[in-house]
Amino acid sequence: MRTPLWLVGGIAGFALSIIPLAAVMAQDRFETPFTVEETGQGFATLQQAVDAIGDGEGTIVVASGNWRQCAVQSAGVITYKGAVPGEALLGGTACEGKALLVLRGRGARVEGMVLADVRVADGNGAGIRLEQGPLHVSQSWFRDSQQGILTVNGVDSELVVDKSTFTRLGTCENSAGCAHSIYAGDYGSVTITRSRFEQGRGGHYFKSRAARNVVVDNSFDDSRGRGTNYMIDLPNGGSGEIRDNWFVQGEDKENWSALIAIGAENPQYSADGLLIEGNDARLAPGLGRSPAFVADWTGDDLVIRGNSLGTGLKSYERR
Numbered sequence: 512m513r514t515p516l517w518l519v520g521g522i523a524g525f526a527l528s529i530i531p532l533a534a535v536m537a538q539d540r541f542e543t544p545f546t547v548e549e550t551g552q553g554f555a556t557l558q559q560a561v562d563a564i565g566d567g568e569g570t571i572v573v574a575s576g577n578w579r580q581c582a583v584q585s586a587g588v589i590t591y592k593g594a595v596p597g598e599a600l601l602g603g604t605a606c607e608g609k610a611l612l613v614l615r616g617r618g619a620r621v622e623g624m625v626l627a628d629v630r631v632a633d634g635n636g637a638g639i640r641l642e643q644g645p646l647h648v649s650q651s652w653f654r655d656s657q658q659g660i661l662t663v664n665g666v667d668s669e670l671v672v673d674k675s676t677f678t679r680l681g682t683c684e685n686s687a688g689c690a691h692s693i694y695a696g697d698y699g700s701v702t703i704t705r706s707r708f709e710q711g712r713g714g715h716y717f718k719s720r721a722a723r724n725v726v727v728d729n730s731f732d733d734s735r736g737r738g739t740n741y742m743i744d745l746p747n748g749g750s751g752e753i754r755d756n757w758f759v760q761g762e763d764k765e766n767w768s769a770l771i772a773i774g775a776e777n778p779q780y781s782a783d784g785l786l787i788e789g790n791d792a793r794l795a796p797g798l799g800r801s802p803a804f805v806a807d808w809t810g811d812d813l814v815i816r817g818n819s820l821g822t823g824l825k826s827y828e829r830r
Contacts, residue, residue, distance in 0.1 A: 543555060544573065544574040544576060544578055545557050545559070545560040545571055545572070545573060545574070545578075546560070546571070546572045546574075547560055547563055547564060547569050547570070547571060547572075548569065548570040548571070548572050548592075549569050549570065550563075550569075556580055556582075557571070557573070557578070557580045557581070557582040557601070558580070558581075558582045558583070558606075560582075561582045561583070561584050561589060564587050564589055565586055565587055566586040566587045566616075566617075567587050567588075568587060568588040568589070569587070569588075569589060569590070570589070570590040570592055571589060571590070571591050571592065572592050572593075572594050573591065573592065573593050573594060573599035573601070573624065574594050574599060575593070575594055575595050575598035575599055576598075576599070576600070577600045577602065578599070578600065578601055578602075579601075579602060579603045579604055580601060580604065581601065581604050581605055581606035581610065581611045581612065581613070582606060582611075582612060582613070583606050583607060583613040583615075584612070584613065584614050584615065584616040584619060585615055585616060586616045586617065587616045587617060588616065588617050588618040588619065588644075589616060589618075589619050589620075590619070590620040590621075590622060591612065591619070591620070591621045591622070591624055592620075592621075592622045592623055592624070593622065593623035593624050593625075595623070596622070596623030596650050597623060597625065597650075597652065598625075599623065599624055599625065600624075600625040600626075600627060601624065601625070601626050601627075601638075602625070602626065602627035602628040602629070603627075603628045603629070604629070605629050605630075605631050605636050605637075608631050608632070608633075609631065609635070609636070609637065609640040610629065610636065610637040610638060610639055610640035610661070611626050611629055611637075611638050611639065612626070612638070612639045612640070613640045613642065614639060614640065614641050614642060614643070614644065614646060615642035615643040615644065616643065616644055617643075617644050618644040618645045618646070619641075619644065619645075619646050619647075620646070620647045620648070620649075621639065621646070621647075621648045621649075621651055622648075622649050622650060622651065623649075623650045623651065624651045624652075625651065625652045625654070626638030626639065626651065626652070626653050626654075626656070626659075627652075627653070627654045627655050627656060628654075628655050628656060629656035629657065629658075630656065630657055631657070632685075632686075633685055633686050633687040634657050634682055634684065634685020634686065634687045634688075634690055635657060635658060635661060635685075635687050635690055636656055636657040636658065636690075637656060637657065637658040637659065637660060637661040637690075638653040638656055638658070638659050638660060639653075639659075639660045639661070640661050640662075641660065641661070641662040641663070641665075641670060641698075642662075642663050642665075643663075643665060643668070644665075644668060645668050645669045645670070645671075646660075646662075646669075646670050646671070647671045647672075647673075648660070648670075648671070648672045648673070648675055649672075649673045649674055649675065650673075650674050650675065651675045651676075652675065652676045652678070653675070653676070653677050653678070653680060653692070654676075654677075654678040654679055654680070655678070655679045655680075656680055657680070657681070657682050657685070657690045658680060658681070658690040658691060658692070658693075658694060659677045659680045659691075659692045659693055660672070660693045660694070660695075661690075661693075661694050662694070662695045662696050662698045663696050663698075664696040664697040664698065664720075665696070665697075665698045665699060666697055666698070666699050666722070667699055668698055668699045669698070669699050669700045669701070669702070670695055670698055670700075670701045670702070670721075671701075671702045672693070672702070672703045672704070672706055673702075673703075673704045673705055673706065674704075674705045674706060675706045675707075676706065676707045676708075676709070677692040677693065677706070677707070677708045677709070677716070678709050678710055679709075679710045679711070679712055680692040680711060680712060681711045681712045681713040681714035681715070681716075681739065682712055682713040682714065683713040683714055683738065683765065684713065689713060689714035689715070689740070690713070690714050691714040691715045691716065691717070691718045691744075692708050692711060692714075692715070692716045692717060693716070693717045693718070693719070694714075694715075694718045694719075695718070695719040695720065695721050696720050696721075697720045697721060697722070697747065698719075698720075698721045699721060699722065699723070700721055700722065700723040700724070700725070700751075701719045701721045701723070701724050701725070702724075702725040702726075702727075703717060703724075703725070703726045703727075703729055704725070704726075704727050704728055704729065705727075705728050705729065706729045706730075707729065707730045707732070708729065708730070708731045708732065708742070709730075709732045709733075709735065709736075710732075710735045710736060710737075711733060711736040711737070711739040712736070712737055712738065712739075713737070713738045713739060713740075713765070714739070714740060715739070715740045715741045715742070715743070715744040716731050716733070716739070716741070716742050716743070717731075717742070717743050717744070718741075718743075718744040718745075718746070719744075719745055719749075720745075720746060720747040720749075721747075721749060722747075722749050722750065722780045723749055723750050723751045724745055724749055724750075724751040724753075725751045725752055726743060726751075726752070726753045726754070726756060727752065727753075727754045727755055727756070728754075728755045728756065729756045729757070730756070730757045730758075731743075731756065731757065731758045731759070731770075732757075732759050733758075733759055733760050733761040733764075733795075734759050734761045734795045735761060736761045736763060736764070737763045738763060738764070738765045739761070739763070739764055739765065740764070740765050740766040741766065741769055741770065741771065741772045742758055742760070742770045742771060743770070743771045743772070744771075744772045744775065745771075745772065745773050745774070745782075746772070746774065746775050746776035746777060746778075747774070747776065747777055747778060747779050747780050748773060748774040748778035748779065748780040748781060748782040748785075748809050748811065749780040749781075749782060749785070750780070750781070750782065750783070750784055750785055751785060751786075752785070752786040752787075752788070753771065753785075753786070753787045753788075753790065754786060754787070754788045754789050754790065755788075755789045755790065756790045756791075757790070757791045757792075758770050758790065758791065758792040758793065759792075759793050759794070759795055760792075760793075760794050760795065760798070760802060761795045762795055762797075762798055767800055767802050768802050768803065768806065769802055769803045769804070769805070769806035769828070770792055770802060770803070770804050770805075770824075771787065771804060771805045771806070772806050772808075773785065773805065773806070773807045773808065773809055773811075773813065774807065774808040774809035774811075775806070775808050775830075778808060778809040778811075781809075781811055782807075782809045782811040782812075782813055783811045783812045783813075784812065784813075784814060785811070785813050785814065786814045787805055787813060787814065787815045787816075787818065788814070788815070788816050788817050788818065789817050789818065790804075790818045790819070791818070791819045792804050792818065792819070792820050792821060792824055793820075793821035793824075794821055794822070794823055794824065798823070799823065800823060801823045801824070801825060802823070802824060802825070803824075803825045803826075803827065803828035804818065804820055804824050804825065804826050804827070805826065805827050805828070806828050806830050807827065807828070807829055807830065808830050810829065813827075815827055
């Protein structure tokens with residue numbers, strides 16, 4: 512198994528070192544913090560910039576600073592890009608009582624952004640609420656909210672996340688049930704690569720009801736988690752691959768019985784051929800329990816091979 516990028520100075524490294532300073536820098540430096548790249552026009556609010564693009568296509572460059580704003584995208588294809596990756600922060604508010612970015616246009620990209628500190632009454636406050644269209648996220652940091660990314664159902668669409676970090680997310684304390692670092696509904700396909708999940712605060716790190724899920728070259732570090740559940744939960748089954756990831760299960764768990772769960776709720780999609788290969792999984796030092804690396808409720812023909820498991824972990828358990 513190759514070394515995950517986060518171990519050699521990936522997104523987590525620059526995010527943790529740069530953000531606290533950037534977040535407190537005076538936003539007065541910028542009269543128009545949101546600029547539509549294609550026209551050069553600047554706006555005082557993110558929503559004004561989104562509305563200016565309308566049903567077209569464009570890129571909104573977000574200046575460095577802590578901008579306590581949110582926006583709803585109802586049309587068009589928009590890229591939200593930090594002028595300096597890791598220094599543009601949206602946080603502390605939620606549009607429509609949902610998220611910092613509520614996306615239901617024809618498509619969106621989020622690059623080099625920090626989305627943080629979102630809490631709403633029903634417990635589903637998210638950095639991004641994806642309601643329609645494809646979404647690609649890269650080099651972004653989601654932290655200290657109830658959820659990082661939350662999607663509705665959209666069976667013909669896709670969510671792609673690359674080189675991003677998810678920190679102190681999740682909760683099971685509100686009326687809407689558990690929230691997670693990433694929750695994808697029945698959204699067609701979800702791909703998560705070269706990303707880091709850490710210090711969960713409840714729920715699962717990655718939960719997806721999509722028909723196809725690709726989870727490759729990520730780290731799931733639960734050593735400082737609190738009240739967490741599975742690292743990966745695919746409750747509807749589904750095809751795809753879980754490959755070359757690194758897992759550590761921590762002590763403070765609501766459910767420590769498995770690291771990866773397949774088909775625990777409603778296995779409507781076949782998991783035949785789902786590849787779980789080349790992963791490295793361990794318990795945090797000092798733990799004496801025996802969870803399953805993979806717990807399977809489907810009985811389908813999973814392909815589980817070449818995983819390196821630490822002391823106490825069982826490779827597979829049929830439930």
